[in-house]
Amino acid sequence: MPSANVLSPQEYAALEARLAGFQAGVARSQEVNTTLRQASFVTSSLAQFVADRSGEDVLDDGDTAAFVARLTRAVIASIASASESNAGVLPIATRAMAQAWEDDSSALTPAKLADAFMGNNQLKADNGYQKFPGGVIIQWGRASVAVAGIGTVTYPVAFPSTAFSVIVSAFNSDTTGEGANVISHSRTSFQFVHLSNNSQSAGSIRWFAIGA
Structure with missing residues (x-):
């Protein structure tokens, strides 16, 4: 005054x-x-x-x-919350939020970023898969046919839309002249044939698939 x-x-x-x-x-x-x-x-x-x-x-x-x-x-x-247009602060995402890939209002620490690829987004096993943000999924595994003929493999998890590519190879360290081919594939499974000296035979394969 x-x-x-x-x-x-x-x-x-x-x-x-x-x-x-x-x-x-x-x-x-x-x-x-x-x-x-x-x-x-x-x-x-x-x-x-x-x-x-x-x-x-x-x-x-x-x-x-x-x-x-x-x-x-x-x-x-x-304290203002951060956004794409405003500076501010963000809470740390929980593990569940990181793995859901849906939250747009929390921050991912390096540890939470690693968590984001775990849980239901991966299966680390002989027959397993890994999901990635954006929808791409890679899957792998082993299979066999006991007698000459066509084998069928069901993926550990179905591709939501399609399987882009499936690769198979014969797996037998004691035998030469073996091979394997994919006959058909869908978003849930694929069929293969195991070959020995260009003829269908019993045997094992390793496979790899990528899709979304």
């Missing part, structure tokens, strides 16, 4: 008592008023901030812990 009995900002900045404290004797009312108003101004501003941001009353009841708790809530409420 222009008519307030206080020092000007320049006078207050130069006031020796501001740093050294008031000594014994008579203090000028302007000096004391300025000091009290400064403290009152900052205190009331902080209290108003807490009340506005936390939605709670700020009481002069001497309960420091309660005020600190309200202040903490007020500060948290003032």
Whole structure:
């Protein structure tokens, strides 16, 4: 207020008592008023901030812990959430959120990024699969036919749309002249034939498929 009995900002900045404290004797009312108003101004501003941001009353009841708790809530409420157009903060995604590949409002730490490829998104086994963000899935495994003829393999998990490619190879370290071919494939399975010296035969294969 222009008519307030206080020092000007320049006078207050130069006031020796501001740093050294008031000594014994008579203090000028302007000096004391300025000091009290400064403290009152900052205190009331902080209290108003807490009340506005936390939605709670700020009481002069001497309960420091309660005020600190309200202040903490007020500060948290003032922090903006990050988006593609606004800077801010984001919560850390849970493992379930990371593996669902759907949340767009949480952050992935390196550990959560690793989690994102686990769970139902992978099966680490002889016959297994790995799903990737975007829909691509790779699968692998082994199969065999006990007698000459056509074998059928059902994928560990069906491709939602299609199998792009399926590759098979004969697997027998003791026999030469063996091979294998894919006869047909779908999004759920494929058929193969095992060959020995260009004739259908019993045997084992390893296979690899990619799709989406």
